[in-house]
Amino acid sequence: MTQTARAAVCRDWNTPIGVETIQVEAPRRDEVMIRLHACGVCHSDLSAATGVIAFPPPLVLGHEGAGEVVAVGEGVTDFSIGDRVITSFVSMCGTCRYCNAGRPVLCDTVNTALTTLPDGTVRTRDADGKDLSIFSGCGVMAEYATLHVNNVVPVTDNVPMDRAALVGCAVMTGVGAVFNTAQLEPGSTAVVFGAGGVGLNTIQGCRIAGARQIIAVDMSEEKLETAKRFGATDVVLADDKVHKAVRKLTGGGADYAFECVGRGAVAQQAYACLGKGGTVIIVGVAPQSDMTSVNTLSLPAQEKGIRGSWFGSARPRYDFPKLFGLYASGQLLLDELVTETYSIDEAPQAFADMEAGRNARGVIVFD
Structure with a gap:
């Protein structure tokens, strides 16, 4: 069964994102085909379209999807036709040392296939029958997609599908950075750089974890107002002296600083906001050439730390249900994240709105 689908495709870096009619092939062994109901518009997809994330085009975008299973391949026992699912751009082989240690985001085997399925092939073809790569093994900014079961x-x-989709990236990345990577202690102080989709989820992760003070930093006053709704107790408009404002507000520096922008200079600012014993968590995806400089002596002398957080150190099949539980209990805000919805043919506008900072999260809906 091959399905025709409309999809958002990057043909070349730094050129407008297009919407094309593609062919999606039936699932093979250990694969499922899903009909998408929703897909979040994530800055990582834009980074792939600009070459900051150097996935070679042509590339079907999208990794933050939700839909239902419409076909299953040979050997699939965990899913049946009609099952509601969300996608995870992190898979796991289950046998390498990182998977065995409970850290599938670092999987040696599966996560090397960043633009294909784990077997190194794709199920997506363009109108001329040529292969189309898929973003992070997903390519779900399309009406249909075939993915590995992992x-x-x-x-x-x-959980409404347009809300559920966001757990597959922005929510897991932000909340996971707090709970899994930082393991923030209740009563701590935190500063979050960037109040976009990931930053807002980092802020509400700090709130849920029990931080007593949460400072949001952004260049947009509108985004800072939104940050207050997600749990920010204080807001600071970004400038080159932001660390002085944060250190004053916290009485000497924050216990945790989260960099959710993806710039080395911002990571350096975040480090400058720390008090003694504080830790910076680098969440944003910076260009490969970007560098961060810190005072080396301050690391041992003040027991400061710098850690990276990839996808919130997620264990998808363990963490996603926990997040849905937090949503059901009213602690995790998902409804408030969706500020605009688009059709698949409006995908270029969705990306333009994201670049302009108009949305907490834009979502493409297919129903």
């Missing part, structure tokens, strides 16, 4: 996670019926 890239899909079941979702309960009580």
Whole structure:
């Protein structure tokens, strides 16, 4: 069964994102085909379209999707036709040392296939029958997609699909950076650089974890107002002296600083905001050439730390249900994240709105 689908495609870096009609082939062994209901518009997709994330085009974009299974391949026992699922751009082989240590985001085997399925092939073809790569093993900014079973996670019926999709990247990345990577202690102080989709989820992760003070830093006053709704107790408009304002607000520096922008200079600012014993968590994806400079002596002398957080150090099939539980209990805000929805043919406008900072999260809906 091959399905025709409309999809957002990057043909070349730094050229407008297009919407094309593609062919999606039937699932093979250990694969499922899903009909998408929703896909979040993530800055990482834009980074792939500009070459900051150097995935070679042509590339079907999208990794933050939710839909239902419409076909299953040979050997699939965990999913059936009609199951509701969300996608995860992190898969796991289950046998390498990182998977065995419970750290699938670092999987040696599967996550090397960043633009294909784990077997190194794709199920996506353009109108001329030529292969189309897929973003992070997903390529779900399309009406249909075929993925490996390790890239899909079941979702309960009580979560709307346009909300559920966001757990597959922005929510997991932000909340996970707090709970899994930083393991923030209740009563701590935190500063979050960037109040976009990931930053807002980092802020609400700090709130849920029990931080007593959460400072949001951004260049947009509108985004800072939104940050307050997600749990920011203080806001600071970004400038080159932001660290002085943060250190004054916290009485000497923050316990945790989260960099959710993806710039080395911002990571350096975040480090300058720390108090003694504080830790910077680098969440944003910076260009490969970007560098961060810190005072080396301050690391041992003040026991400061710098850690990276990839996808919130996620264990998708363990963490996603926990996040849905937090949503069901009213602690995790998902409804408030969706500020605009688009059709697949409006995908170029969705990316333009994201670049302009108009949305907490834009979502493409296919229903």
